[in-house]
Amino acid sequence: xxxxxxxxxxxxxxxxxxxxxxxxxxxxxxxxxxxxxxxxxxxxxxxxxxxxxxxxxxxxxxxxxxxxxxxxxxxxxxxxxxxxxxxxxxxxxxxxxxxxxxxxxxxxxxxxxxxxxxxxxxxxxxxxxxxxxxxxxxxxxxxxxxxxxxxxxxxxxxxx
Numbered sequence: 001x002x003x004x005x006x007x008x009x010x011x012x013x014x015x016x017x018x019x020x021x022x023x024x025x026x027x028x029x030x031x032x033x034x035x036x037x038x039x040x041x042x043x044x045x046x047x048x049x050x051x052x053x054x055x056x057x058x059x060x061x062x063x064x065x066x067x068x069x070x071x072x073x074x075x076x077x078x079x080x081x082x083x084x085x086x087x088x089x090x091x092x093x094x095x096x097x098x099x100x101x102x103x104x105x106x107x108x109x110x111x112x113x114x115x116x117x118x119x120x121x122x123x124x125x126x127x128x129x130x131x132x133x134x135x136x137x138x139x140x141x142x143x144x145x146x147x148x149x150x151x152x153x154x155x156x157x158x159x160x
Contacts (some may be wrong), residue, residue: 006133022057022058024048030134039069044082045119045132066109080116087112
């Protein structure tokens with residue numbers, strides 16, 4: 001199933017999501033709690049609870065890591081690519097020197113694969129309205145954390 005076969009639902013006005021901001025909304029039909037991000041004028045959408053332990057991503061920092069825009073979970077500092085949902089980290093590889101000692105490589109960006117569910121976004125009505133299609137409706141796209149509750153937080157109570 002492609003995004004064209006999904007149902008897009010109005011979630012908010014673009015004016016409610018200025019560039020550089022994040023906002024939690026509930027998808028009207030599925031009642032899934034998601035987070036919208038406006039990064040340099042491009043709108044992204046993902047589940048608002050972190051895949052790791054349900055941390056409130058809306059409270060996370062937006063960072064760039066290896067040329068990818070990420071959100072950093074405020075609970076355990078997990079880095080998630082906002083466009084793909086990949087879990088990213090900086091890792092090292094170990095190699096043996098000719099003298100038999102282990103030597104680490106320089107840290108480089110690595111992926112854990114797609115961990116966070118992202119959703120399809122369209123701007124409609126001359127770019128003024130944000131519409132989202134729930135990607136969990138696509139058969140065969142279950143992620144590990146989908147089996148846990150991703151409705152942990154009331155989207156309107158996250159700003160403490």
